Amino acid sequence: MIKRRNFLGSLAAVALLAGCTGGAGDDPADSGEVTGAITVLTNRTDLATGALPAYAKKFEAKYPGTKVSFEAVTNYEGDVTTQLSSGDYGDVLLIPNTVAVGQLAQFFEPLGGTEELKAKYRFVDEKAYDGQVYGLSIGGVANGLVVNKRVWAEAGITAPPKTPEEFLAGLQAVKAKTQAVPFYTNYKDGWPLSFFNSQRAILADPAINEKFPADPAPWQPGKVEYVTDGLLFDLVHAGLSEKDPLTTNWEGSKPMIATGKVATMLLGSWAVPQMRDAAKAAGANPEDIAFWPFPVQTGGKFHSRIEGDYKAGVSKSSENKATARAWLDWFVTESGFAADQQAIPPAVGQPLPRALQDFQDTGVELVELPAATTNAGKEDQIIKESEIDLAGNIYRQKLVDIARGAAKGDKDSYFAELNERWGKAQAQVMK
Numbered sequence: 001m002i003k004r005r006n007f008l009g010s011l012a013a014v015a016l017l018a019g020c021t022g023g024a025g026d027d028p029a030d031s032g033e034v035t036g037a038i039t040v041l042t043n044r045t046d047l048a049t050g051a052l053p054a055y056a057k058k059f060e061a062k063y064p065g066t067k068v069s070f071e072a073v074t075n076y077e078g079d080v081t082t083q084l085s086s087g088d089y090g091d092v093l094l095i096p097n098t099v100a101v102g103q104l105a106q107f108f109e110p111l112g113g114t115e116e117l118k119a120k121y122r123f124v125d126e127k128a129y130d131g132q133v134y135g136l137s138i139g140g141v142a143n144g145l146v147v148n149k150r151v152w153a154e155a156g157i158t159a160p161p162k163t164p165e166e167f168l169a170g171l172q173a174v175k176a177k178t179q180a181v182p183f184y185t186n187y188k189d190g191w192p193l194s195f196f197n198s199q200r201a202i203l204a205d206p207a208i209n210e211k212f213p214a215d216p217a218p219w220q221p222g223k224v225e226y227v228t229d230g231l232l233f234d235l236v237h238a239g240l241s242e243k244d245p246l247t248t249n250w251e252g253s254k255p256m257i258a259t260g261k262v263a264t265m266l267l268g269s270w271a272v273p274q275m276r277d278a279a280k281a282a283g284a285n286p287e288d289i290a291f292w293p294f295p296v297q298t299g300g301k302f303h304s305r306i307e308g309d310y311k312a313g314v315s316k317s318s319e320n321k322a323t324a325r326a327w328l329d330w331f332v333t334e335s336g337f338a339a340d341q342q343a344i345p346p347a348v349g350q351p352l353p354r355a356l357q358d359f360q361d362t363g364v365e366l367v368e369l370p371a372a373t374t375n376a377g378k379e380d381q382i383i384k385e386s387e388i389d390l391a392g393n394i395y396r397q398k399l400v401d402i403a404r405g406a407a408k409g410d411k412d413s414y415f416a417e418l419n420e421r422w423g424k425a426q427a428q429v430m431k
Contacts, residue, residue, distance in 0.1 A: 033322035033323070034063045034065075034066060034322050034323050034326045035063070035065040035066055035323065036065070036066065036067070036320050036323055037066070037067040037068075037069065037320070037323075038066070038067070038068055038069070038090075038091035038092060038318070038320050038323050038324050038327060039069050039070070039071055039090040039091050039092075040052075040068060040069070040070050040071070040090060040091065040092045040093065040327065041070075041071050041073055041076075041080060041083075041089065041090040041092070041093035041094065042070050042071070042072055042073070042094070043072075043073060043074075043076035043094060043310070044072065045072045045073075045074055045251075046251075046274070048070050048072035049072075051340070052070050053070065055331065055335045055337065056068035056069075056070070058334075058335070059326075059327060059330050059331075059335075062330065063323070063326060066323055066326075066327075068327060071090060076094070076096065077096050077097060077098060077191060077392070080093065080094075080096050081096050081098045081099075084096070084099070084107055087317050088317070089107070089315055089317065090315055090318070091314070091315050091318040091319075091320055091321075091323070091324040091327075092312060092313070092314055092315065092318075092324045092327055092328050093312065093313065093315060094310035094311065094312055094313075095107075095108065095127055095134070095135045095310065095311045095312070095313050097194075097391050097392070098392075100377065100380035100381070100384070101127070101128070101129045101376065101377050101380060102129060102377045102380065104127060104128075104129050104134040104135070104313075105129065105130075105132070105134065105316075106316065107313075107315070107316050107317075108134040108135065108313035108314060108315065108316055109134070109313065109314040109315075109316060109318075109321060109325075110132040110133065110134060111132075111133045111134060111135070111136060111313070111314070112132070112133050113131055113132065113133070114128045114131050114132065114133055115131070117133055120347065120348060121137075121346045121347055121348065122137070122140055122306075122308065122344070122346045122347075122348060122368060123137040123140055123307060123308030123311075123346055123368070124136070124137075124346075125370065125371040126307060126308050126311060126371060127308075127311040127313070128371070129376070129377070134311075134313050135311025135312060135313040136308075136311055136312055136313075136328065136332055136346075137307075137308025137309060137310075137311050137312075137346045138309065138310070138311075138312050138331060138332050138337060138338065138343075139270070139308070139309050139337065139338040139341060139343025139344060139345070139346070140306055140307065140308050140309060140343055140344030140345070140346055141268035141269045141270045141306065141307065141308075141309045141343065141344060142268065142269040142291070142304045142305070142306045142344070142356055142359060142364075142366060143195060143198040143199055143201075143268055143269075143294070143304055143305050143306075143307070144266075144267075144268075144269065144291055144292055144293050144294055144304050144359065144364075145160075145264055145265070145266055145267075145291065145292040145293070145294065145295075146257065146264070146265045146266075146267050146271050146272060146275055146289065146290075146291060147263060147264050147289070147290050147291070147292050148180070148257055148258075148260050148262070148263050148264075148288050148289060148290075149288060149289070149290040150260060150285070150288040151174060151178050151180045151260045151263040151288075152170065152174065152263060152264075154177060154178050155170065155173035155174040155176075155177045155178055155263075156173055156177065157170045157173060159362075160292035160293055160295065160302070160362050161295040162295060162296075162297050162302075163295055163296065163297070164227065164230075164231045164234070164295055164296065166295060167231070167235075167295035168231075168234060168235060168238065168240070171183055171235060171238075171240040171263070171264070172238070172240065174240075174263045174264075175239075175240060178260075178263070179261070180260055180261055180262055180263040181241070181242050181256075181261065181262045181263065182235075182240040182241070182263050182264060183235050183240050183241045183262075183263070183264045183265070183266075184241065184242055184248065184253055184256065184257065184262040184264070184265050185232075185236070185241050185242065185245055185248065185400060186248050186249075186250055186253055186265065187242075187245030187246070187248050187397060187400055188245065188246055188247065188248040188249065189248065189249070189250040190392075190393035190394075190397060191392075191393055192250070192265065192266065192267060192393075193232070193393040193396040193397065193400075194391050194392055194393055194396075195266045195267055195268065196228040196229055196231075196232050196266065196396060197225075197228070197390055197391050198268070198305060198307070199224065199227075199228050199294045199296075199305065200212075200224055200305055200369060201303040201304055201305035201367040201369060202224065202227070202228075202294050202296040202298065202302075202303050202304075203224055203227075203296075203298050203303075204298040204299060204301075204303050204365075204367070206367070206369060206370065207370075208224070208369060209369050209370060209371055209372045209379075210370075210372045210373065210374060210375055212372075212375075212379055213372065213375040213378035213379045213382055213426065213429070213430065214375065214430065215426075216419075216422065216423040216426045216427065217419040217422065217423055218418075218419070218422060219415035219416075219418045219419050219422075220415075220419070225418075226415065227296060228294075229396065229399060229415075230411065230415075231295075232396065232399060232400065232403075233399055233400075233402070233403045233411045233414075234403075234411075236399075236400050236403035236404050237403040237404070237411075241400075241404075245400055245404070253265065254274060254275055254277075254278035255278045255279075255281070255282050257275055257278075257289070258275050258276070258278035258279035258281075258282055258284050258286075258288070258289065259279070259282050259284045260284070260288065266294075268309065269291055269342070269343075269344075269355060269356055269359065270309060270341060270342075270343065272289055272290075272291050272342060272355045273341060273342045273355065275289045276289050290358070291355060291356075291358070291359045292359075292362060293359075293362055293364040301363060301364070301365050302362065302363060302364040302365065303364065303365050303367050304359070304364045304365070304366055304367065305367055305368075305369055306344055306366045306367065306368050307368070307369070308346060309343065312328055312331070312332070313328075314328060332346075339353070342354065342355045342356070344356065375430075378429055378430065381425075381429045382422065382425045382426050382429050382430075384425075385424075385425035385428055385429060386421045386422045386424070386425035386426075387421070388418060388421055388422055388425075395418065398414070399414060402414050
């Protein structure tokens with residue numbers, strides 16, 4: 001799987017189809033159009049030939065005459081972004097993070113009104129624009145550290161570090177007392193570096209998404225980008241990550257952390273069951289894998305952002321939208337995918353999976369951050385103008401290169417450059 005994001009939502013057909021079919025009571029099954037073949041794009045390369053086709057068989061049994069095929073994409077963000085520009089991008093797909101919210105209607109069908117859906121379901125405003133939802137979370141995730149707690153215990157640490165300094169000291173202890181790589185960046189695949197942008201809840205400011213585009217210099221001490229990107233720089237600079245980041249491998253990293261060859265990765269909670277599966281396959285103990293909060297406390301508490309994993313949408317260019325909508329509805333409501341993946345159910349009030357109940361036991365507060373409203377779309381515009389891929393990996397790969405001595409500069413000079421570029425773009429967008 002390339003990254004993250006793939007679980008179960010829980011959105012009723014009436015809600016999902018409102019705005020697509022023109023009637024709150026319309027169900028694609030009633031229209032007589034749910035038939036024929038559709039293609040579903042997925043980043044779950046690990047499930048594309050087994051689990052996903054098994055779900056499809058159940059769907060096809062419910063809707064005779066349908067056929068669901070999967071197109072697994074390893075470099076999902078890059079390749080699917082290219083497919084979007086070509087106009088050929090399947091019938092149902094996970095919305096790439098490269099699609100700005102203002103562009104959603106170009107590529108995806110509307111699925112219902114934001115205010116109507118957010119009363120019942122989490123995460124609906126994350127892929128919404130101008131009052132319409134274009135993507136449904138097929139499960140929610142928390143953000144934090146996937147750790148091999150056995151390795152950390154061998155280093156003398158049994159509780160999550162509370163500060164960046166404690167975390168760096170812990171990684172040093174792992175390096176000194178074990179054979180494990182303390183922290184694995186997955187630099188070559190790139191997308192795991194984006195999780196340094198998924199930690200906005202750590203400062204416990206519920207308005208941070210609204211405020212962020214109004215800030216001309218996010219890489220300053222005390223601000224979230226300085227804290228998170230600064231920690232990445234510091235751990236790489238101190239030699240606490242893999243020796244050669246150019247040779248990292250996502251699929252290969254799973255058994256590495258599962259067996260204790262790697263101690264720590266920054267990911268979403270979706271990764272916990274994957275790493276535990278890798279432990280089982282390798283004959284290691286799945287319970288060695290745990291999920292810890294990002295090492296920052298505000299007001300004496302850890303905070304972790306919970307958000308919808310990748311949102312699934314119906315392709316604007318699909319020639320079989322009725323079957324595409326029926327698949328999306330069935331997948332988020334009936335397939336059982338989220339439960340299988342230990343995801344947060346998007347339906348308000350449903351219980352958390354066990355892995356996240358254990359996470360809560362660390363004392364972390366789970367925070368859902370509202371999307372910007374007054375400044376909706378502004379952050380995407382600043383990202384485009386500044387060419388700083390805040391939710392991507394390119395500028396953070398350069399940060400790693402500087403930290404390891406493979407590129408010129410230091411932390412202060414690079415952060416000054418980022419602030420300058422961001423500030424110029426921000427002034428244009430927010431004027």
